[in-house]
Amino acid sequence: MSSYSELFRAEGEEISKLGETIDANQIDQLLAMIGDNRHNIFVTGCGTSAMAARKIVHTLNVIGLAAFYLNPSDAVHGGLGQIRNDDVVIFISKGGSTKELTSFVNNCIDKKAKIIAITENTDSILAKDADLVVCIKVDRELDEFNMLATNSTLAVISLFDVVATVIMKKENFTKENFLMNHPSGKVGQQLAEDVKHD
Numbered sequence: 001m002s003s004y005s006e007l008f009r010a011e012g013e014e015i016s017k018l019g020e021t022i023d024a025n026q027i028d029q030l031l032a033m034i035g036d037n038r039h040n041i042f043v044t045g046c047g048t049s050a051m052a053a054r055k056i057v058h059t060l061n062v063i064g065l066a067a068f069y070l071n072p073s074d075a076v077h078g079g080l081g082q083i084r085n086d087d088v089v090i091f092i093s094k095g096g097s098t099k100e101l102t103s104f105v106n107n108c109i110d111k112k113a114k115i116i117a118i119t120e121n122t123d124s125i126l127a128k129d130a131d132l133v134v135c136i137k138v139d140r141e142l143d144e145f146n147m148l149a150t151n152s153t154l155a156v157i158s159l160f161d162v163v164a165t166v167i168m169k170k171e172n173f174t175k176e177n178f179l180m181n182h183p184s185g186k187v188g189q190q191l192a193e194d195v196k197h198d
Helices: 003-021 024-035 050-061 105-110 125-129 151-170 175-180 185-197
Strands: 041-045 066-069 089-094 114-119 134-137
Touching: 003 151, 024 089, 024 114, 024 134, 041 050, 041 185, 050 066, 050 089, 050 151, 050 175, 089 125, 105 114, 105 125, 175 185
Parallel strands: 041 066, 041 089, 089 114, 114 134
Antiparallel strands: none
16 A cells, blocks of 8 residues: 555544544534524634635535635624624634634624634633534644644534535435535536436
8 A cells, every 4th residue: 555545544534533533412513503593604713724614614605504704813803793693603723722713702702693612622712612612633633743734624624514414404405406506617517417307
């Protein structure tokens, strides 16, 4: 087996283990908070977590949820004005104490938004202030220093891939619904063909 194959296998194993270690009750609560939500959902994070947040927002948009990426630096310079009572703000932070995020969590609370922390540190600042904490933890990252946010980032994205899939089934999300939200590209082309022949 090549060294490349070993790395792909190692990454896959970490994601597979997540299904055995994550608290199903936390996923149930997450589904209730965003799947049954008819308000806006904001997802925020810094660095690699910001990239994960943008992917999550896109996934939620495709299945018809009003989700938006909240840039932390823009948030504290007026961006918080878009957050309303009962909106959901999802903070993604591996350590849970990133100062760019903790600096405005109380503002979200004051606005009566619901706070979800996605973190591996359940004793962190964000976790203590959250209405729901979903603990996402991998045994190790992919690189030799165990520092590069690789497996941990994929784990967070995988969580929301699972959540989106469950919501689609629960809401009886159809190919027609899918096509309305994703009419272009290869996906849109395939959906249009499927809908035409169904």
